[in-house]
Amino acid sequence: MRQYRNRLTLIMLTLIGLSMLAAGLAMVTVFKQSHIQLLEDNMVREIRLLQTMMEFPDTDGAEAVSYYTDRSLQLEELSDARVTFILKDGRVIGDSESDPLTMDNHAYREEMLQAVKEGRGSTIRRSDTLQQDMLYVALPVKAGENFDGFVRLSVSLKEVDQGVKQGWTVMGIGLLVLFLIAAVVSYRVAQGLTSPLEKITRVARRISRLEYDARVKIHRKDEIGQLAQAINGMADSLQTQLRTIRDNEDLLQSVLNNMTGGIVLVSGAGQIILVNRAAEKMLGINAEVITGKSYRELKQHYELTKLMEEGLGSQADFHEERNVYYPVESIIRIDGVTMMQEEEQEPYRRGMLFLLQDVSDIRRLERMRSEFVANVSHELKTPLAAVKGFAETLLGGGVTDEKTSRSFLQIIYDESERLNRLIGDILELSKIESKRIQMDYSPIHLSAFFDTISEMMRTVAEKKRISLELDVPEELFMEGDEDKLRQIFMNLLSNAISYTQEGGRVKLTAREKHNNGSADDLVEFVVKDSGIGIPKKDLPRIFERFYRVDKARSRGSGGTGLGLSIVKHLVDLHHGTIKVESELGIGSSFIIELPILQETHDTGS
Structure with missing residues (x-):
């Protein structure tokens, strides 16, 4: 975030510097152009004033060159500008700086051509004689029949350049001061933007490390404040969802731990994913040790691993019972259920859930019930057979002796009493065992x-x-x-x-x-x-x-x-x-x- 702040500050300073530099160049250009324009206008006024006040004699003869040369020298002292008199054909007949007779024809000079065309000509070019930039202004002048040509004034732009340099110096100092002020302001602005973003970033990183109690302590009404509120709202939502998930996990874990039946969840790849306490107790295993390993690690339970292998291979549910001999001998009912999960509208096998139920007591009770029914049947048949046998003998008339008859009747009575006691004891025991007593x-x-x-x-x-x-x-x-x-x-x-x-x-x-x-x-x-x-x-x-x-x-x-x-x-x-x-x-x-x-x-x- 510090690098981002520095980068943002540099970008802002660059933009401000370029803007200030462009503004300075524009100001200097406008200043120079306005100064030259003002100087040109003054030179035009001076030429027109010269046209009005000066006498223009005939331009023929050697005396004319001498006259106009002298006048150009006088005018240069008054106007502080080079004065040149040029005939219409381009010949120079007077100049304050050079000998007219040695000067080139000026008919095709830029300012002359512009003066002929527009009635006023001006140009800036470097003087080979003075080795500096000069402003040339020419106006056509006609004085009766004596003079028909051009008066040209030229001044050095050295003062203008010096003024521009002074302006650059003053403006440079001002721009530097403004740049420093802008740098401080830019840094503060960048810091004001990046500092809250840095806080938000730190909080976001803490949230990514599952520290859902982290909050952004920024109270602003701008976009950054809205972002901080959104981050805090997201953290609140995540914290609430995580609390709900943890509560559900605790509830599910409590249900799994308190189930009387065992649960073993095996992935499609054959790895044990989940084992509850009941399964640990039934199979004599440790969930922490066995979780994540192959179901084949249950080597002491060959029948169980064989069933798991068949279930995972066939992908079909099954219900079986097997004897387990470790840690104690017991009968386990095993229900294999295929775990299906829908993803992108297509179900796929996630693994298999094996439900284990210790049915040893149930089978023992069933065996006891069967034995009880068999014993009751046997115990009832014995007195009933005696009663029936002696009764049939008496009814058949085979016993005529009264003493023998009474003996048979006594046996029938005793067996009926025994049968009555047996039935009474069975009912009593049934009542006691059913907790209805x-x-x-x-x-x-x-x-x-x-x-x-x-x-x-x-x-x-x-x-x-x-x-x-x-x-x-x-x-x-x-x-x-x-x-x-x-x-x-x-x-x-x-x-x-x-x-x-x-x-x-x-x-x-x-x-x-x-x-x-x-x-x-x-x-x-x-x-x-x-x-x-x-x-x-x-x-x-x-x-x-x-x-x-x-x-x-x-x-x-x-x-x-x-x-x-x-x-x-x-x-x-x-x-x-x-x-x-x-x-x-x-x-x-x-x-x-x-x-x-x-x-x-x-x-x-």
Whole structure:
């Protein structure tokens, strides 16, 4: 911008200098021409005055040359001009500077020809005698019969040239002063033009470096002020648009980061453009490391890279499921979607978007549902087959003995009761798993609560001569759903009695437990028996629906295979935990930890 200012100043000074020089030349030319014109007019007046005042004798003879020569000398002293008398034929008969007899014929001199033609002749030429420019003015003069010719006056232009030189000097000094003033004014004007432009340029450069808060601080009403306002308006618009873009980017990034499904965007050239957090977690990759690299860098996921390669090659959408073994084994649903973008009215492929969804839990639930349906069908068929078989035998009249008939009827009744319990447990479990069960929390005095359960279970235990013991502090209270808690411990005690041999022992213990310094205290319940125990390989699965360690004995005891599954869900609804410890031939211990106070009083966990 400084170079532009200097260039602008130089151009302005050049134009001003040329203008002033042209003006000076014009003034000098006009001055010289007007001075010469004035001098010429004076010389014409002097010739005419001379014609009136002077006597003109006869021009013949030697005396005439002497007379006119003397008169020319006298007139030169008076007029300070060279005087020449010239006859019509061009002969000089008198001259104040030279001998007429030695002078050339003047008939064809320029001023003479002009005087003959126009009645007045003038010219400027250099005098060979005086070596200077001379102004010659000639007028035709006729004095009766004695003189018919021309009177010519000539003066030196030396004074005129000196006047011009003085004028040049004065004008040069004036022009120099004016030029200096003009230079200062031009520089100030150029600075006034370029300084705001320089500010605008600096702000424009800052804006080009993405500094959208830069503004031009110029308050003018001319074109430069309008330009500054336009720059500021552009910066405001860019800043607003950038803020909007950043907000949208933040929103989009937040959506991508919080999506449960994975996203991998691959360009048409096979480079990974985008990976969200869910995809990072599913595939065990780092977005910062993998972004910008080829999708073939996902070497540990061969099936996935193969699908990507096929999708990019065929340019067709697809929906597939593949097993992924890193970082954990899972089933991933992969949807490949071609990314199209329109440009100049013609769509082109930008790449392919791969949507990843972990469907491991869904497939596991589907498998569990299938297994549940199969187990339910199997469990229902067993009592139904018994009921149907014995009923058909009775209806066929094949049994005439009353005792045998009553035995068959008792079996039918027992199987129907078992079927009723099975259906009831299925409905109960379905209600619990669908979160449609209502939890009614209230304070419970545990000692009195277990006394009631003990009374209900003691008859069953006495039949097998099993010792049922309770160890519950009298002062222990907790908050819970009394009916659901009764269902939990009735199931556990019933199982403990069922799987304990005659003469065995079942003990229920309750005690307060501090939760590792937490403000929420717990109550720990332990249901311990001296039964047959559970093999270690079966311990992780005993809370599954219809899972039985000893299927024959389980059915013989009248169990449905859903009791422990119901217990697990009801413990979860109380925000507690349950675990089991067991040794074959020694017995089992079911340990339940429940909070003394429930934080939420709703139907869910």
